[in-house]
Amino acid sequence: MNSLLPAAAFFLAAQTLAAQTAVFRSDVKLVEVYATVFDSGGRAVSGLGREQFEIRDDGVSQPIRVFETTDKSLSCALLLDTTGSMREAMPQLRNAARLFIDALRPGDSVGVYSFTNRLIELSEMTSDRSSSHRSLARLRAGGRTALFDAVSQLALTMERLPGKKAIVVLTDGGDNASILNRQSAAARARKAGVPVFAVAEGDALHDDAAAGLLHILSETTGGHLYKAKHSSDIEKIFGAIALDLQNGYLLAFQPPLDPRPDFWHEINIQVKNTPKRLKVRARTGYSLE
Numbered sequence: 001m002n003s004l005l006p007a008a009a010f011f012l013a014a015q016t017l018a019a020q021t022a023v024f025r026s027d028v029k030l031v032e033v034y035a036t037v038f039d040s041g042g043r044a045v046s047g048l049g050r051e052q053f054e055i056r057d058d059g060v061s062q063p064i065r066v067f068e069t070t071d072k073s074l075s076c077a078l079l080l081d082t083t084g085s086m087r088e089a090m091p092q093l094r095n096a097a098r099l100f101i102d103a104l105r106p107g108d109s110v111g112v113y114s115f116t117n118r119l120i121e122l123s124e125m126t127s128d129r130s131s132s133h134r135s136l137a138r139l140r141a142g143g144r145t146a147l148f149d150a151v152s153q154l155a156l157t158m159e160r161l162p163g164k165k166a167i168v169v170l171t172d173g174g175d176n177a178s179i180l181n182r183q184s185a186a187a188r189a190r191k192a193g194v195p196v197f198a199v200a201e202g203d204a205l206h207d208d209a210a211a212g213l214l215h216i217l218s219e220t221t222g223g224h225l226y227k228a229k230h231s232s233d234i235e236k237i238f239g240a241i242a243l244d245l246q247n248g249y250l251l252a253f254q255p256p257l258d259p260r261p262d263f264w265h266e267i268n269i270q271v272k273n274t275p276k277r278l279k280v281r282a283r284t285g286y287s288l289e
Contacts, residue, residue, distance in 0.1 A: 029255075029288075030065055030066060030252040030253060030254055030255075031057075031193070031252060031253055031254075031255050031267075031286050032066075032193055032250060032251075032252045033055065033193070033222070033250075033251045033252065033253075033267060033269060033282050033283055034164065034165075034166070034193075034194075034195045034221075034222045034248050034249070034250055034251075034282060034283065035053070035222060035248065035249045035250075035251060035269050035280050035281065035282040036222065036244060036247055036248050036249070036280070036281045036282070037247075037249070037271055037278050037279070037280050037281075038278065038279045038280075038281070039276055039277075039278060039279075040276065040277060040279075044243070044244065044247035045247070045278060046069075046070040046071075046247055047069075047070070048069075048249065048271065048274075049069075050064055050067040050251075051273070052271055052272055052273050052274065053067070053249070053251055053269065053270070053271060053272075054269070054270045054271075054272055055251060055253050055267065055268075055269055056267070056268040056269075056270070057253070057255065057256060057265055057266075057267060058265050058266055059266075059268075060256070062253040062254070062255075062256075063253060063254070064251050064252070064253055065252050065253055065254055066250065066251065066252035067249070067250070067251055067252075068163065068164055068249065068250035069249060070246065070247050070248060070249060072163065072164055072250070073105065073107035073108050073109070073127075073163070073164070074108050074109075074163065074164035074165055074166060074245060074248070075108070075109045075110075075111070075125050075158070075161050075163065075164070075165040075166075076104065076108060076109070076110045076111070076165070076166050076167075076168060076245060077110075077111045077113060077125075077154055077157075077158055077165075077166070077167045077168070078097060078100065078101070078110055078111070078112050078113065078168050079113045079114070079115060079119075079150060079151070079154055079167060079168065079169040079170070080093060080097065080112070080113070080114045080115075080139065080169075080170055081114075081115060081145065081147070081169075081170055081171040081172055081173065082114040082115065082116055082120075082139050082140060082141050082142070082143075083115075083116050083141065083142070083143050083144060083145045083172075083173055084141055084142050084143060084144075085141075085145075085172055085173045085202065085203070086141045086172055087141035087142075088231075089172070089201075089231040089234075090139060090141050092231045092232065092234060092235070093139070093170070093231075093234065094136045094137075094139060095235065096234040096235040096238045097112070097136055097238070098133055098136055099235060099238060099239065100168070100238035100239070100241070100242055101129060101132045101133065102129065103238075103239060103242035103243070104242055104245070104246075105246060106127065107127060108127065108245075109125045109126055109127045110123075110125070110126070110127075110132050111123055111124055111125040111126070112132055112135040112136065113150075113154060114139055115145075115146060115147070115149075115150035116142065116143030116144060116145065116146070116177075117143050117144045117145070117146045117177040118146060118149070118150075119146075119149070119150045119153050119154060122135035122136075122138050122139070123135035125161070143177075144176050144177035145171070145173045145174065145175050145176050145177055146175065146177040146178040146179075147169075147171050147173075147174075147175040147178065147185075147210055147213065148175050148178035148180045148181065148182060148184070148185035148213060149177075149178040149179055149180050149185070150169075150178075151167070151169060151185055151189055151196070151213070151217065152180055152184070152185040152188040152189050154167060155167060155188065155189035155192040155194050155196070156188065156192055158192065158194045159192040159193070159194055163250065164248060164250045165194055165195075166194065166195045166196075166197060166223065166245055166248070167194055167195070167196045167197070167223075168197045168198075168199070168238075168241055169196060169197070169198050169199070169214075170198075170199040170200075170201070170234065171198075171199075171200060171201075171204045171210065171214075172200075172201045172202030172203060172204050173202060173203045173204055173207070173210070174203055174204065174207030174209060174210045175207075175209055175210055175213075182209045182212055182213045185213060186213055186216045186217060186220075189217050189221070190216070190217065190220050190221060190283075190285075191286065191287055191289070193221060193283050193286060194221060195221045195222045195223040195248070195283070196214075196217040196218050196221045196223040197218065197223040197224055197226070197241045197244065197245075198214040198217060198218050198223065198224075198225045198226065199226045199227075199228055199234065199237050199238070199241075200214050200225065200226070200227055200228065201227070201228035201229070201230075201231065201233070201234070205227055205229075219284070220283060220284045220285070221283050222281055222282040222283045224241075224244065224281070226240070226241070251269070255286070255288060258288060261287065261288045261289040262287055262288075262289040263287060263288075264285050264286075264287050265285055265286055265287065266284065266285045267282070267283060267284060267285050267286065269282045
């Protein structure tokens with residue numbers, strides 16, 4: 001009987017170690033990657049499975065720990081420029097925003113925000129469309145533009161939400177009131193990893209700092225930059241974004257241990273085991289800091 005004690009002790013030790021390992025892994029933050037897949041004709045592809053995606057972190061393939069398909073609901077933050085330069089376009093902006101909200105799926109949630117020299121929450125994240133519509137009536141144009149601060153602050157807020165999420169931002173002017181500069185704002189939002197779909201119009205198309213920020217954010221987070229040459233284009237662009245959001249996948253993986261928390265890791269997402277050549281739009285990297 002005594003000969004069984006070492007085996008029993010070993011089994012107990014193994015159980016304890018496994019439990020400690022499980023606890024440790026549950027505390028590790030996963031890296032979330034939002035991906036949209038397109039065919040050669042630029043059409044979004046839905047219906048793909050976990051086994052068809054591959055994530056490479058600095059060239060090394062990583063197991064996918066979380067996978068949500070295109071039919072899963074999402075949380076979307078609608079961030080609208082309501083500075084003084086938007087006064088004449090405000091009626092069109094309200095109407096376009098209303099149509100955008102209605103174009104989201106019933107299970108999707110939307111939060112409405114505006115910004116001048118500060119970020120303003122007009123409606124919390126909700127699937128109640130009437131509440132979101134009422135918040136649009138409170139849009140008022142006036143004040144200076146703190147685009148960098150608003151995008152950065154909202155990205156950090158959205159990062160804490162579970163599941164699929166995105167930010168849709170519209171601005172018509174250059175930043176003239178932010179505490180953060182373009183580089184700092186881009187770094188913070190890029191680290192949060194929430195896809196940013198940006199709509200630039202008016203002076204934002206020509207202001208190097210604003211246009212540069214929107215381009216960096218959209219390209220590195222897996223979103224997209226749209227350019228509205230006229231205010232009348234906003235409605236059509238918002239419709240395209242709503243359709244785009246319905247075709248996003250969420251993938252997450254456990255990052256490898258790295259003693260350098262500020263090191264930037266390159267991410268590459270590929271779709272395999274399909275007869276067609278597919279293109280993936282997703283965030284391009286992350287840091288653990």
